[in-house]
Amino acid sequence: MVQNCDRGLDDSDFFQFEADFVESLRCIPMQVRLKLDTCGVKLKLEHWNRFSQAEREQLARLPCGDRASTLTYTAYVQALVHRVQGAPASTLAVDPHPPWHNDSDIPEQVQARAASLGVKIDPEQWRSLRPLQRFALIKLSRPSHENRNFYPALVEFGLVPL
Known part of the structure; x- marks a missing residue:
């Protein structure tokens, strides 16, 4: 599941240094953290761990690069958080030039x-x-x-x- 970090790395790949938790996705991988920063959602680890394995894998798989995919990603994350905590996640300002x-x-x-x-x-x-x-x-x-x-x-x- 962990893929090498070379010039062909896609922003949906995992890093070798994440190998100890990639299979279970018990921690939020960097590629998901990047997507969360891109869409301005503050996801807590406690929420992440309440998502199903399939939902965590979906968050890793879903694109979040252009405006349309970012809106879709944001809506999906917020729906998951709302389901597990009864309210949406906090939001953060999105840096237009990260x-x-x-x-x-x-x-x-x-x-x-x-x-x-x-x-x-x-x-x-x-x-x-x-x-x-x-x-x-x-x-x-x-x-x-x-x-x-x-x-x-x-x-x-x-x-x-x-």
């Missing part, structure tokens, strides 16, 4: 986290990443995140020399 779409500026938090591990990401490497990969590094480098998968992500994305 940093993972910017392939020329490496966010400071990503640079700092990489540097703390002795890794330097150069601009050419950042440009070579797909938006989902940049999204993952941004999320994994946040101070509020556990950061356990940041280094494995760097390795998987080819940013650490072997």
Whole structure:
């Protein structure tokens, strides 16, 4: 089920560093987190875990890239949350220019986290990443995140020399 993270990576693929939970989908995978940020829905892990396996798989499969698919995705997520909690999920402002779409500026938090591990990401490497990969590094480098998968992500994305 886990697919390699190469140039052919689709934004509905899973990363190797997510392999420990992909089969059960007990955690929200990065590709779903990207879709949630795209549509502005704040999904709690407790809600995610109350969805059926089929519903979680559907959230991973459904597209959320253009306006129509984003509206459909939002409606589906909100219907699921409403069913499990009796009210829709909270919403977040959607950034019209999210940093993972910017392939020329490496966010400071990503640079700092990489540097703390002795890794330097150069601009050419950042440009070579797909938006989902940049999204993952941004999320994994946040101070509020556990950061356990940041280094494995760097390795998987080819940013650490072997």
